[in-house]
Amino acid sequence: MAGKGLLLKADPIAAAFREEVKTSLAVAPRKPRLVGILATSSAPSKFYADFTRKQCEELGFDFVLKKTGAGDTGDLPEGDGVEAAIIEANDDPDVDGIMVYYPIFGHQQDHYLQQASPSVVSPYKDVEGLHFKFHYNLYHNIRFIEPQSLLTSGLPSGSSASVNGEDAPAGTVKSIIPCTPLAIVKCLEHIGVYNKILPYGDRAYGRTITVINRSEVVGRPLAALLANDGARVFSVDIDSIQEYTKRPKTSTAPRYNPRHVVHPSNFTLQECLSMSDVVISAVPSADYKVKTEWLKDGCICVNVAADKNFEGDVREKASMYIPAVGKVTILMLLRNLLRLQQYQSPHL
Template sequence: MSCRTVFASEISASYRWMKRSFPSCLLQRLVLKPFREELKNTINARGIHPKLVGFLANQDPAALKYAESTAKTCAETGVVFELKKCNREDLEDEIVKANEEESINGIMVYYPVFGDRQDQYLQNVVDSSKDVEGLCHKSEIVGRPLAALLANDGGKVYSVDINGIQEFNRGTGLRLKKHEVVDTKLKLEDVVPISDVVITGVPSPTYKLPTSLLRDGAIAINFSTCKNFEDNVKEKAGIYVPSIGKVTIAMLERNLLRLYDYQMSKTG
């Protein structure tokens, strides 16, 4: 399994201003809280109960903590969340059952399960109409779905793995209906210094992104359960987020709501 590091190097002018002017705790109140309130109000106003099922088939304490955080956040916004624990050998069958269960609107799996290409296979077992994690792209566990989500929301994204760097974008002024992916010959040293936001997702405690590559004031977000930034990251980063927490869960809830509407349009 290849693990990717994603760099969003184009964000809106208003967000650039907020990044320079506000501390991270205030940004969370101004951006995350209103977003979650909007989700909650939408669900309550429509009187719906979208259901998300999470599968935990490993003994990773970080995955369990993430699942518990997911359950808490979903309860706060009105999403029905169910955590299903199973042996990894039974996971495929359990996913297939969830695919066929009409009451389940979204599915997520807490990776790694096997820690190899079998995880990629399992990701593709999830019905695309219920996959809250790979809503836009399913070829990788984390990197490509995240790159696609950011690009579709207007970002210019450099997605990096051991095989090279790809650029995701929707063109100037969002002229494209969906993101396009272009292979590049760029190196890590080329893209990090020009990126306003750097998101790492390497599941290895030995990997550290050099602080020296970050541009002054960049936003550094650690997407991995392992610490991917050096200890001195705050010397260069304007905002440092050591763990993904509620932000990612809120994005999963947004995806769940979109999938719910898609499913209802098919049955209605």
């Protein structure tokens, strides 16, 4: 044990949010219903769908899973079935949230659906925060939104950025953030990477964080969230490294921007890792491993991929290692669901 970093399971972090979700559920106008659409036979997606069902049943949410895919016992026809199911769930007033499970590497049809579903799914049912307006807010560091602006076209109108308080200003609600990036931020808050003494919206200031993966559902929104919270972020993809920061180094630029900027980095992965207080990896490959010897002594490592992206001896260098965040992700999903139900209730 001596000299080895801590192995931190996500359970105690999830437990705190489970209590929050229970409390919100107790005052919900009705039992929230989540429709899961499993558009893939990939094992991690199936596992995640099963796990969602388990959590829903345990906590008292309605979960309806609609399945498709080759060789599956799905109840959806191939092809257009998925899109039809999305539209049906969107039109059904008894459905509060829609979650589509895609494989990590989508084929042509998945790609179409991924593009189409945010336009089909009402932002009020978008538990994954994929809708254009939520995405726009995330990348523009707009944290609060007027609920009625979700129904209008164009850019989110009347949304307000605030770095002064965690609570949404009157007349606004919190924007919806994708579940996995949000879960990772919550883990980092819990373990003290975010410093509560610093003002809300800047609590990761002073931290250098490498995010390995730049997908639209995990890596890119995560890098943006962390940079908007003040961190210096290296976003690492298979063919490039970018730096996200809201404190540009040029002497003419203002010292502090409300939102991050992105620019190409000349550092190698090894150089990024040697500077990083936190390393988050979400590479969907069993073969990909972050080299332990490249890590900064005492850094914090978070594995987000279904396969372990860190070597077995990672805790020889890391002060803390979080091997999985899925349990927190599910609770972010249910938290988003409850919020959306609340946001739409005055409009029902």
